[in-house]
Amino acid sequence: MPKTMFQKVWEQHEVAPETADTPAVLYIDLHLIHEVTTPQAFEVLRQQGLSVRRRDLTLATMDHSTPTRPEQVFAGVPVITTAAAKQVEQLERNCSEAGIELLNMDSELRGIVHIIGPELGLTRPGRTIVCGDSHTSTHGAFGALAFGIGTTEVGHVFATQCILQRKPATFAINVNRKLSAGVTAKDLVLAIIGQIGVEGGTGHVVEYRGEAIRALNMEERMTVCNMSIEAGARAGMIAPDETTFSYLADRPRSPHGAAWERAIERWRELPTDPGAAFHREHTLDAAVLEPMISYGTHPGMVIPINGSVPNRKGDPVFDKALAYMGFQAGEALRDRPVNVVFIGSCTNGRLGDLRSAAQLLRGRKVASNVRMLVVPGSQQVKAAAEAEGLDRIFIDAGADWREPGCSMCIGMNGDTVARGEYSVSTSNRNFEGRQGAGARTLLASPLTAAASAIRGRVSDPRDLL
Amino acid sequence: MDKITTIRSRTVVLPASNIDTDQIIPARFLTTTTRIGLGKQLFSDWRYAPDGSPKHDFVLNQPQAAGCQVLVAGRNLGCGSSREHAPWALLDYGFRAVISTEIADIFRNNSLKNGLLPVVVDAATSRWLIENPGSEVSIDLASTTLQLPNGISVSFPIDPFARYCLLNGVDELGFLLQQQASIAAYEQRHKDL
Numbered sequence: 001m002p003k004t005m006f007q008k009v010w011e012q013h014e015v016a017p018e019t020a021d022t023p024a025v026l027y028i029d030l031h032l033i034h035e036v037t038t039p040q041a042f043e044v045l046r047q048q049g050l051s052v053r054r055r056d057l058t059l060a061t062m063d064h065s066t067p068t069r070p071e072q073v074f075a076g077v078p079v080i081t082t083a084a085a086k087q088v089e090q091l092e093r094n095c096s097e098a099g100i101e102l103l104n105m106d107s108e109l110r111g112i113v114h115i116i117g118p119e120l121g122l123t124r125p126g127r128t129i130v131c132g133d134s135h136t137s138t139h140g141a142f143g144a145l146a147f148g149i150g151t152t153e154v155g156h157v158f159a160t161q162c163i164l165q166r167k168p169a170t171f172a173i174n175v176n177r178k179l180s181a182g183v184t185a186k187d188l189v190l191a192i193i194g195q196i197g198v199e200g201g202t203g204h205v206v207e208y209r210g211e212a213i214r215a216l217n218m219e220e221r222m223t224v225c226n227m228s229i230e231a232g233a234r235a236g237m238i239a240p241d242e243t244t245f246s247y248l249a250d251r252p253r254s255p256h257g258a259a260w261e262r263a264i265e266r267w268r269e270l271p272t273d274p275g276a277a278f279h280r281e282h283t284l285d286a287a288v289l290e291p292m293i294s295y296g297t298h299p300g301m302v303i304p305i306n307g308s309v310p311n312r313k314g315d316p317v318f319d320k321a322l323a324y325m326g327f328q329a330g331e332a333l334r335d336r337p338v339n340v341v342f343i344g345s346c347t348n349g350r351l352g353d354l355r356s357a358a359q360l361l362r363g364r365k366v367a368s369n370v371r372m373l374v375v376p377g378s379q380q381v382k383a384a385a386e387a388e389g390l391d392r393i394f395i396d397a398g399a400d401w402r403e404p405g406c407s408m409c410i411g412m413n414g415d416t417v418a419r420g421e422y423s424v425s426t427s428n429r430n431f432e433g434r435q436g437a438g439a440r441t442l443l444a445s446p447l448t449a450a451a452s453a454i455r456g457r458v459s460d461p462r463d464l465l
Numbered sequence: 466m467d468k469i470t471t472i473r474s475r476t477v478v479l480p481a482s483n484i485d486t487d488q489i490i491p492a493r494f495l496t497t498t499t500r501i502g503l504g505k506q507l508f509s510d511w512r513y514a515p516d517g518s519p520k521h522d523f524v525l526n527q528p529q530a531a532g533c534q535v536l537v538a539g540r541n542l543g544c545g546s547s548r549e550h551a552p553w554a555l556l557d558y559g560f561r562a563v564i565s566t567e568i569a570d571i572f573r574n575n576s577l578k579n580g581l582l583p584v585v586v587d588a589a590t591s592r593w594l595i596e597n598p599g600s601e602v603s604i605d606l607a608s609t610t611l612q613l614p615n616g617i618s619v620s621f622p623i624d625p626f627a628r629y630c631l632l633n634g635v636d637e638l639g640f641l642l643q644q645q646a647s648i649a650a651y652e653q654r655h656k657d658l
Contacts, residue, residue: 015647016647022640025648027651037547039499040498040549050642064495081493086496086498087496150548155638198483199567229545229571316481320481412493412496429545432488433510434487438515
């Protein structure tokens with residue numbers, strides 16, 4: 001019987017299969033943790049006298065509430081929120097007591113949890129990966145089964161290296177032909193969410209397939225899988241191929257020598273068998289897509305950059321979203337003034353994203369009405385960007401070049417957008433208040449964000465390419 | 466965890482669809498290191514004006530919301546982030562069940578693990594509940610039924626294991642810890658990978 005990639009990975013990790021009465025006990029190969037969703041889980045371990053079962057399969061970083069100003073990271077200038085500083089200290093104490101490796105503020109490997117796993121070679125095809133963060137779906141780009149969990153489940157994984165799960169359904173999203181110039185992986189995933197809806201993937205693991213997906217590099221595949229959760233999906237996956245293997249070869253913690261050869265052999269068995277059935281399918285044509293931008297308060301409210309805000313008369317939820325955003329039904333977003341541009345996050349904080357923005361900003365200036373923040377996803381991304389002079393391009397253009405972290409995607413560290421301001425952001429959520437109370441977020445690609453920074457208005461990047 | 470058998474309460478209705486966890490508890494409150502006391506920040510940006518004063522047009526600030534334990538919401542409740550702070554905040558405020566036509570996966574899981582009952586109902590039942598805020602409903606977990614005051618009774622789906630744990634006040638971690646031998650055997654079989 002032909003199997004989907006999801007089924008194969010699932011079956012390989014069943015410690016006990018599900019029954020009518022009990023969920024499956026699923027083994028976890030990699031548990032990534034950070035400061036925000038773990039303190040209460042460590043507390044449960046302490047209360048129950050339990051220890052972390054597999055410290056060797058657990059890695060900690062600090063990213064969500066950490067400062068991005070270099071003087072705060074390295075020169076002892078206090079952070080804005082003392083609670084955030086306390087949370088970071090708590091993680092240090094917890095990891096030290098539990099014997100968990102922590103990439104702390106002065107580590108050259110520190111970064112956003114979903115950037116560092118792949119970068120280190122810990123994210124691998126066929127693995128099960130969890131983290132107390134919904135964007136764990138990112139790691140599915142390698143053919144891993146990766147999903148976000150709550151803090152109670154973080155405690156379960158600490159104590160047993162397993163979680164209890166009911167088997168989700170499968171959903172194939174077939175993307176035919178290729179994206180055209182100026183249209184990126186971010187535009188593709190925004191278009192997909194716009195088509196299937198923010199609840200379109202609920203209860204399902206999505207497998208992205210087709211010519212357009214195969215043509216994406218690993219960073220672009222991560223951008224697509226990252227936003228699977230914005231369609232409600234449990235996880236997103238892409239079959240491993242030569243692109244995956246060449247990304248992973250020679251990563252610091254990838255297998256080496258004979259172990260690498262054996263791993264590749266196993267990974268080649270993972271892709272979905274011909275004829276395997278999915279519970280649902282959706283097909284779209286990549287070649288007709290345009291740069292996308294969000295206009296509302298969830299990631300399914302998107303339009304092509306030259307489109308206009310739809311009209312849904314009599315839908316109070318829709319009207320509320322437009323009122324929050326200060327937009328009218330039927331109006332075009334293009335040329336609307338912008339206050340803030342943010343480049344970064346686990347969605348678009350990788351080297352390719354920075355290159356893509358720098359390509360437009362080279363020799364140009366950020367418009368005087370715009371405050372632009374560029375936050376690399378990790379110290380390794382930052383170092384690589386600086387080695388090729390991208391930091392100079394951003395700084396010369398008038399942008400702020402920061403230390404790695406989640407920063408303005410979630411606004412926990414003081415990097416926020418002011419009430420009523422418009423932010424063109426490469427992050428993943430445009431929920432009310434996501435980037436700060438009253439902030440208005442327009443989700444877009446790094447290209448569209450950079451073009452909008454230069455013109456000071458919502459812009460089609462293809463005009464500047 | 467306390468046992469859940471029957472929840473009988475008037476409802477509070479938030480008819481919006483896609484109420485995400487950033488609305489339930491905004492990210493700036495996630496710097497806490499405990500799970501208690503989040504109720505005062507529940508729906509913070511909908512509940513309070515920028516100066517901290519309560520917004521009187523928001524339902525939780527109205528007298529009829531006092532003491533209600535059941536929240537009725539539009540489709541796709543709890544989408545977005547995996548923060549367990551969302552059910553913690555709802556429970557701390559005093560809610561014991563949420564009702565919607567669709568509840569996002571991670572939020573539903575997190576709710577079940579904390580004794581906040583996620584009740585998924587059909588569109589007609591949801592419409593009736595939304596159109597009749599403050600109705601006295603009864604949710605019986607043993608029979609998995611929701612009883613409306615108009616005499617209609619509907620059954621709701623719930624994972625049998627989660628139901629067992631909630632009815633008996635049992636922690637799922639206990640079940641997992643009983644699997645230690647199977648887990649060790651699994652690790653032995655896979656140690657070369």
